[in-house]
Amino acid sequence: xxxxxxxxxxxxxxxxxxxxxxxxxxxxxxxxxxxxxxxxxxxxxxxxxxxxxxxxxxxxxxxxxxxxxxxxxxxxxxxxxxxxxxxxxxxxxxxxxxxxxxxxxxxxxxxxxxxxxxxxxxxxxxxxxxxxxxxxxxxxxxxxxxxxxxxxxxxxxxxxxxxxxxxxxxxxxxxxxxxxxxxxxxxxxxxxxxxxxxxxxxxxxxxxxxxxxxxxxxxxxxxxxxxxxxxxxxxxxxxxxxxxxxxxxxxxxxxxxxxxxxxxxxxxxxxxxxxxxxxxxxxxxxxxxxxxxxxxxxxxxxxxxxxxxxxxxxxxxxxxxxxxxxxxxxxxxxxxxxxxxxxxxxxxxxxxxxxxxxxxxxxxxxxxxxxxxxxxxxxxxxxxxxxxxxxxxxxxxxxxxxxxxxxxxxxxxxxxxxxxxxxxxxxxxxxxxxxxxxxxxxxxxxxxxxxxxxxxxxxxxxxxxxxxxxxxxxxxxxxxxxxxxxxxxxxxxxxxx
Ligand SMILES: Cc1ncc(COP(=O)(O)O)c(C=O)c1O
Numbered sequence: 001x002x003x004x005x006x007x008x009x010x011x012x013x014x015x016x017x018x019x020x021x022x023x024x025x026x027x028x029x030x031x032x033x034x035x036x037x038x039x040x041x042x043x044x045x046x047x048x049x050x051x052x053x054x055x056x057x058x059x060x061x062x063x064x065x066x067x068x069x070x071x072x073x074x075x076x077x078x079x080x081x082x083x084x085x086x087x088x089x090x091x092x093x094x095x096x097x098x099x100x101x102x103x104x105x106x107x108x109x110x111x112x113x114x115x116x117x118x119x120x121x122x123x124x125x126x127x128x129x130x131x132x133x134x135x136x137x138x139x140x141x142x143x144x145x146x147x148x149x150x151x152x153x154x155x156x157x158x159x160x161x162x163x164x165x166x167x168x169x170x171x172x173x174x175x176x177x178x179x180x181x182x183x184x185x186x187x188x189x190x191x192x193x194x195x196x197x198x199x200x201x202x203x204x205x206x207x208x209x210x211x212x213x214x215x216x217x218x219x220x221x222x223x224x225x226x227x228x229x230x231x232x233x234x235x236x237x238x239x240x241x242x243x244x245x246x247x248x249x250x251x252x253x254x255x256x257x258x259x260x261x262x263x264x265x266x267x268x269x270x271x272x273x274x275x276x277x278x279x280x281x282x283x284x285x286x287x288x289x290x291x292x293x294x295x296x297x298x299x300x301x302x303x304x305x306x307x308x309x310x311x312x313x314x315x316x317x318x319x320x321x322x323x324x325x326x327x328x329x330x331x332x333x334x335x336x337x338x339x340x341x342x343x344x345x346x347x348x349x350x351x352x353x354x355x356x357x358x359x360x361x362x363x364x365x366x367x368x369x370x371x372x373x374x375x376x377x378x379x380x381x382x383x384x385x386x387x388x389x390x391x392x393x394x395x396x397x398x399x400x401x402x403x404x405x406x407x408x409x410x411x412x413x414x415x416x417x418x419x420x421x422x423x424x425x426x427x428x429x430x431x432x433x434x435x436x437x438x439x440x441x442x443x444x445x446x447x448x449x450x451x452x453x454x455x456x457x458x459x460x461x462x463x464x465x466x467x468x469x470x471x472x473x474x475x476x477x478x479x480x481x482x483x484x485x486x487x488x489x490x491x492x493x494x495x496x497x
Contacts, residue, residue, distance in 0.1 A: 091126075123144065130451065132451060133468075141397065142388070146383075148390075152382065153345055156171065186354070189357035191373075192348070193373075194347065194348065194372060196311040197229040200311075201229055202367060204232070206305075206360060212305055213269065214269055215231070216249075216274070217274050221276060232246075234459065270303040277323020279459070279460075280465070281458040281460070283462070284465060293329055314336050317338075332352060335350055341381075347380055396471075408425075408430060420488075432464045440462060452479075454466050
C-alpha cells in the first residue's frame with residue numbers, strides 16, 4: 001500500500017491512508033479514516049508486519065513470560081490466537097456489513113489483524129503475533145487482565161454479576177469505600193458508571209442540580225463524546241456535526257488562570273469549571289506548577305463548582321494517585337475511569353464531597369442507569385484498588401515513568417530540532433510532539449509493523465502518546481526502546497526522502 005500524507009483536518013494517525021470525506025478520524029474516534037476504495041488490503045500495508053514483523057512465533061522478541069511483567073503478565077495460556085488468520089477477511093467483511101466501513105478500513109490500514117487475547121503488557125493477534133501495548137488510551141495501568149481483578153470478577157460472575165437494584169449491593173459499597181480511601185480528603189461519595197463520558201455526564205448533571213447552568217472548559221480539553229460531555233470536549237471536528245450542544249459553555253485557555261478569571265468574572269451566574277490536571281488527548285499538555293491551585297482558588301472566589309477530570313490522569317497514571325495530588329488540591333468533584341477497570345471490566349466513577357453530592361445523595365433516582373454500579377463492575381473496581389495498594393502501583397508508576405521518559409528522550413535526541421519538537425511527560429503519560437502531524441501516523445504504523453502499539457492524541461494531531469502499564473519489565477522496556485529507535489529512523493528517512 002502506498003502511504004499517502006494525511007489530509008489536514010483529520011484527527012487520527014492518518015498517514016496510513018487518505019482521509020475520509022467526513023474528515024474526522026482516530027483509532028478511538030470510531031470515525032472513518034479512509035474510504036474503502038482508497039486502501040489496499042491488509043497484506044499490502046506497512047502495519048501488516050511480515051519482514052520487520054511484529055513479535056510472533058519464530059520472531060526474535062521475547063516470549064510473553066520473559067518479556068512482560070509479573071504478576072499481571074504471567075500466564076500459562078497457550079500463545080496461539082483463538083482465531084485463525086484465514087478468518088480475517090471474514091471479520092473485515094463483518095465490520096463492513098455490520099459495524100461500519102470506516103472502522104473496517106482503519107483496521108486494514110493498521111495491518112488487518114484482529115486482536116484475540118491479552119495479558120499484562122501484551123496483546124495477541126489472530127495470526128499468532130503479539131504486540132507490546134504502550135497505548136490502550138490510558139486504560140491499562142495494571143496491564144491487561146490483572147490476575148487479581150480477573151479472579152474477583154470470576155467470583156462475582158459465579159455468585160451475582162448483576163443486581164436487582166432493589167436491595168443494597170455490598171460490592172458497590174465496598175468499592176466506593178476503597179476508592180474513597182484514596183480520593184482527595186473529603187471526596188467521600190462515589191457514583192459508579194460504565195464509561196468516562198458517563199462520569200462527565202454525571203458531573204454536568206450534578207452541577208445543574210445545584211442550579212449551575214453554565215460550564216467553563218479549557219481549549220484542548222477532552223471529556224468524552226456523549227452529548228453533554230461533547231459539549232465540554234473542545235474539538236470542533238467532533239462537535240460540529242452534533243450542534244447545537246449544551247448552551248452556555250465557554251472555552252478558556254489551558255494553563256491560563258487569568259483567562260479563567262475573566263470568564264468567571266464575566267458571568268452573572270455561578271459556573272461549573274471542568275479541567276484536566278494534564279491534558280491527555282490535548283497532547284500531554286502539562287500546566288505550570290501552581291495552575292491547579294489557582295483554578296481552585298478562583299472557583300472558590302467565584303462560587304464555581306470545580307470538576308477535575310482524572311479519567312486519564314488518575315489511578316496512578318501520573319505517578320500519584322491523582323494529578324491534583326501534586327498540588328494538594330481538593331476539587332469538589334473528581335472523575336475516574338480507564339485504570340479503574342483493572343484492564344478487565346469497563347467501569348468509571350464520579351467522586352464528590354458531601355456538599356457537592358447532596359442532590360444525588362438525597363434522591364437515588366435523580367440520576368441512574370440500569371447497569372451503573374453493577375456488582376461485576378464494582379468487583380473489578382474494588383479488586384483494582386486493592387491490587388494497586390498491594391503492588392504499590394503508584395510508586396512504581398512514578399519510578400518507571402521517570403525511567404521511560406529519560407530513555408525516550410535519549411532515543412529521540414538525534415531528531416530534536418528536526419522531526420521531533422519535544423518529549424514531555426509525567427509518570428506514565430508521555431507525549432512525543434513532532435514538527436509535522438504526518439510523522440504521528442507514519443511512526444504509529446512503523447511501530448505497529450514492529451510489534452508495538454501506541455496512540456495518537458485526539459485533540460492534538462502532532463503528538464504521539466505513550467501510556468505504558470506500570471507492570472513493564474526491563475526486557476519489554478528494552479524492546480520498546482529499540483523498536484522506537486528503529487521506527488524513528490525509518491520515519492525520518494521516509495519523511496526526508
Ligand atoms: C480526560 C478524559 N475524560 C473523559 C474521557 C472519556 O472516557 P470514555 O472514552 O471512557 O468515555 C477520556 C477518554 O479518553 C479522557 O481522556
